[in-house]
Amino acid sequence: MTPPLSLPDILKRARTLLQMGLALGLLILSGALGFELSQRQGMAAVQVNAGHRLELFASTVDSLLNRLEHVPATIQLNKDVLAMLRAPGEPGRAKVVNGYLKELNSHLGSMVVYILNERGIVVAASNGEEPSGFMGEDLAFRPYFLDGLSGKVGRHFAIGNTQGIPGYYLSNPIHDGQRVVGVAVIKISLEPIEQAWSMLGVPALIADENRVVILSSQADWRYTTLAEQTIEQRVDWQVTQRYNLKTLPRFPLSARLSDLDSAQLSQGVVLNGAGLAPHLNADVLVQSMAIDKMHWQLLIFTDLAAVRKQAVLVSLLSCVAAGFVLLLGVVVNQRRRILAQKLESKRVLEQANAELENKVTRRTKALTDTNLRLRQEVTERVQAERTLRAAQDELVQAAKMAVLGQLATGITHELAQPLSAIRTLSGNTSQFLKRGILGTVESNLGIISRLADQMGGIIHPLKGFARKAPASPAVTDVGQAVNNALLLFNSRIQSEQVTLINQCPEGHTLAWCDPNRLEQVIVNLIGNALDAMREAPLKTLSLSALPTGDGWIRLTVSDTGSGIPEHLLPRLFEPFFTTKPVGIGLGLGLSISQDIVREFHGQLSAENPPEGGARFVLLLPEKGPHDTPPDPAHKPPTA
Numbered sequence: 001m002t003p004p005l006s007l008p009d010i011l012k013r014a015r016t017l018l019q020m021g022l023a024l025g026l027l028i029l030s031g032a033l034g035f036e037l038s039q040r041q042g043m044a045a046v047q048v049n050a051g052h053r054l055e056l057f058a059s060t061v062d063s064l065l066n067r068l069e070h071v072p073a074t075i076q077l078n079k080d081v082l083a084m085l086r087a088p089g090e091p092g093r094a095k096v097v098n099g100y101l102k103e104l105n106s107h108l109g110s111m112v113v114y115i116l117n118e119r120g121i122v123v124a125a126s127n128g129e130e131p132s133g134f135m136g137e138d139l140a141f142r143p144y145f146l147d148g149l150s151g152k153v154g155r156h157f158a159i160g161n162t163q164g165i166p167g168y169y170l171s172n173p174i175h176d177g178q179r180v181v182g183v184a185v186i187k188i189s190l191e192p193i194e195q196a197w198s199m200l201g202v203p204a205l206i207a208d209e210n211r212v213v214i215l216s217s218q219a220d221w222r223y224t225t226l227a228e229q230t231i232e233q234r235v236d237w238q239v240t241q242r243y244n245l246k247t248l249p250r251f252p253l254s255a256r257l258s259d260l261d262s263a264q265l266s267q268g269v270v271l272n273g274a275g276l277a278p279h280l281n282a283d284v285l286v287q288s289m290a291i292d293k294m295h296w297q298l299l300i301f302t303d304l305a306a307v308r309k310q311a312v313l314v315s316l317l318s319c320v321a322a323g324f325v326l327l328l329g330v331v332v333n334q335r336r337r338i339l340a341q342k343l344e345s346k347r348v349l350e351q352a353n354a355e356l357e358n359k360v361t362r363r364t365k366a367l368t369d370t371n372l373r374l375r376q377e378v379t380e381r382v383q384a385e386r387t388l389r390a391a392q393d394e395l396v397q398a399a400k401m402a403v404l405g406q407l408a409t410g411i412t413h414e415l416a417q418p419l420s421a422i423r424t425l426s427g428n429t430s431q432f433l434k435r436g437i438l439g440t441v442e443s444n445l446g447i448i449s450r451l452a453d454q455m456g457g458i459i460h461p462l463k464g465f466a467r468k469a470p471a472s473p474a475v476t477d478v479g480q481a482v483n484n485a486l487l488l489f490n491s492r493i494q495s496e497q498v499t500l501i502n503q504c505p506e507g508h509t510l511a512w513c514d515p516n517r518l519e520q521v522i523v524n525l526i527g528n529a530l531d532a533m534r535e536a537p538l539k540t541l542s543l544s545a546l547p548t549g550d551g552w553i554r555l556t557v558s559d560t561g562s563g564i565p566e567h568l569l570p571r572l573f574e575p576f577f578t579t580k581p582v583g584i585g586l587g588l589g590l591s592i593s594q595d596i597v598r599e600f601h602g603q604l605s606a607e608n609p610p611e612g613g614a615r616f617v618l619l620l621p622e623k624g625p626h627d628t629p630p631d632p633a634h635k636p637p638t639a
Contacts (some may be wrong), residue, residue: 029322030319031315035314035473038315046304053322058289065294068186069155071104073172080097081115081184084097085176099122101113113185116139116140122134141239142240145183147171150173151173160187167187205217205299207300214227223246237526238355266290277301277311283308289302294310295304418455425448429441475511477507477510481518483502486500490525493541498539499541512621512622517599526541528590553621555617558615573590603618
C-alpha cells in the first residue's frame with residue numbers, strides 16, 4: 001500500500017505542475033505573438049508595395065489618357081474649322097476639315113477626332129470619308145458635348161454608340177469671338193491601359209465617378225457597379241448612353257465596399273475574396289487610389305495567403321525559441337542554486353534595473369513617434385474632409401443649375417402657344433370692350449382664364465417630367481379636350497387655309513386620364529402637324545377618336561405634310577431630338593408628351609400612312625382603377 005503524501009510533497013508536485021503549465025502557456029503565447037507580429041509586418045510590407053504599384057499605375061493611366069488633353073483646344077486655331085462652322089451649308093469646307101482631322105488623328109495615334117456644331121451634330125471627323133464614319137451623328141446627349149458647349153473642358157468615359165468601342169473622350173469648346181460655335185472632341189483608346197495590367201501583378205479594376213467598373217484585369221468584373229444605382233443615375237445613363245444601355249450588375253464585393261470610405265480603402269482593407277478571381281483565396285487586401293483628374297478610382301486585390309504562411313512559420317519558430325529560452329532558464333536556475341545567494345541577488349537586481357531603464361527609454365521613444373504620426377494623420381484627415389466637402393458642394397450646385405436649365409427650356413417651349421393666344425384674345429377683347437360687345441368680352445375673358453389655368457397645368461407636367469410626379473386622372477371627354485386644343489389654333493388654321501376634319505364630337509368618347517395633360521399632348525401634336533404642312537400644297541388636318549372595343553380609346557392626329565423619314569422614327573421621342581430647322585423647337589415636345597401618356601398607362605406612337613403625310617396615334621384607357629377593366633394585365637395594343 002502506497003503511503004500517503006506529506007504536505008511538502010504535495011506542494012512540490014503542485015509547484016512542478018504549475019511550472020509545466022506556465023511553460024506550456026508561454027509556448028502558446030510566444031507562438032501567438034510571433035504569428036501576430038509577423039502578420040502585421042507582412043501586411044505593412046504588402047500595403048507599402050501595393051501603394052507604390054498603385055502610384056505607378058495611376059501615373060501611367062494619367063499620362064496615357066491626358067497626354068493629348070491640349071489637342072482639342074488647338075483645333076479651333078485652324079481657320080478652315082471656323083470657316084466651316086460659320087458656313088455649315090458648304091460641303092467643300094467639311095471635306096477640307098475632314099482631311100485635316102484625319103492627318104491630325106494619324107499623327108496623334110488617337111482613335112478618332114471630330115467636331116460637333118452647337119446642336120451636337122458631327123460636322124467633320126477624321127473618319128468622315130469612311131462608310132462607318134461619324135458624319136451627321138447626333139451626339140447632343142453626350143456629357144462631353146454639354147461640357148464643351150458650356151465653355152468647359154470635358155473628360156468622360158463612354159462606350160461608342162456607333163461601333164460599341166469604349167474610349168476616353170476629351171472635349172474643348174470652339175469659340176468664334178465670345179460665342180461657342182462648336183465642340184472639338186478626341187477619343188483616346190483604352191487598349192494601352194488593358195496592356196498595362198501586368199505592371200500591377202495582381203487583379204485590379206478602375207471605376208469611374210459613378211462607381212461603375214469600366215476597366216479591369218478580370219473580364220467578368222467589367223461593367224459592374226460598386227454601389228447601388230439610384231433611379232436618377234439610371235435615367236441619366238439611359239439618356240447619355242454612357243454605357244451603351246448595358247445592364248450593370250453589382251460587383252461581388254460591392255455590398256462591403258460601399259460601406260467603406262475612401263480613407264479606409266486607400267490604407268487597405270482585408271475582405272473575404274473567395275471566388276472573386278481564380279488566383280485569389282479567402283483573405284484579400286483591397287487598396288485604392290484616386291485618379292483625380294478623371295475622378296476615377298483604382299482598386300487592386302492582393303492575395304494574403306503568402307503572408308499567412310509566413311506568419312505560421314514565424315509562429316512555429318517563436319515556439320521553438322521560447323522552448324529554448326525555457327531550457328536555458330532551467331540551466332540558469334540550476335546555476336543560481338550553486339552561486340551564493342547575495343551575489344546572485346545583486347546581479348539579478350542590476351540586470352533588472354538595466355532592462356527596466358532600457359524598456360522605459362524604448363517605450364518613451366515609441367510613444368513619442370506614435371504621437372507624432374497620430375498628429376500627422378489627424379491633419380491629413382482634416383484636410384481630406386475639407387476637400388471632400390468642397391467637392392460635394394460643387395456637385396450639388398452643378399445639379400441645381402442643370403435642373404433649372406431643363407425646366408426653363410421646357411417652360412419656354414410649351415408656353416409659347418398659350419401666351420400667343422392670350423395676347424391675341426386680350427387685343428380682341430379690348431376692341432370688343434370699346435364697341436360695347438360685352439358678351440364676346442365675357443367669352444374671351446373666360447378663354448383667357450382657361451388658358452391661364454392651362455399654363456399652370458403645363459408647368460406642373462414639366463415638373464412631373466423631371467421628378468416623375470404622379471398625374472391626377474379622371475373621366476375625361478376626349479372630344480372636349482380636342483375642341484379646347486383647337487381653340488388655340490383657330491386663327492392659324494384659317495390664316496394658313498388648312499382643311500380641318502374633326503371626328504371627335506363632345507360627349508361620345510370618354511377616357512381615364514388627366515384632362516389638362518391630355519390637352520397639352522393634343523396641342524403639341526396639332527402644332528407639329530401644322531408645322532409639317534407649312535409648305536405642303538394640300539393642307540388637311542384630321543382628328544378622330546374611337547373606342548377599340550377592348551378597353552382602349554384610339555385618338556389619331558393626321559396631316560398631309562411630307563411625313564417622317566423612316567430612319568428617324570425610332571429617335572422621334574428622344575429628348576432634344578427634332579427634325580425642325582435650327583432655331584425652331586428644342587426637341588422636347590414629343591418626349592414630354594410620351595412621358596405624360598405613359599403616366600396614363602397609355603401609348604403614343606408615330607407612323608407614315610400609305611396615303612402620305614404623318615399620323616400620331618394616342619391610345620388611352622377607357623376605365624380607371626375603380627372600374628372593372630376587361631383584363632387587369634391587358635396592355636395597349638400595338639398602334
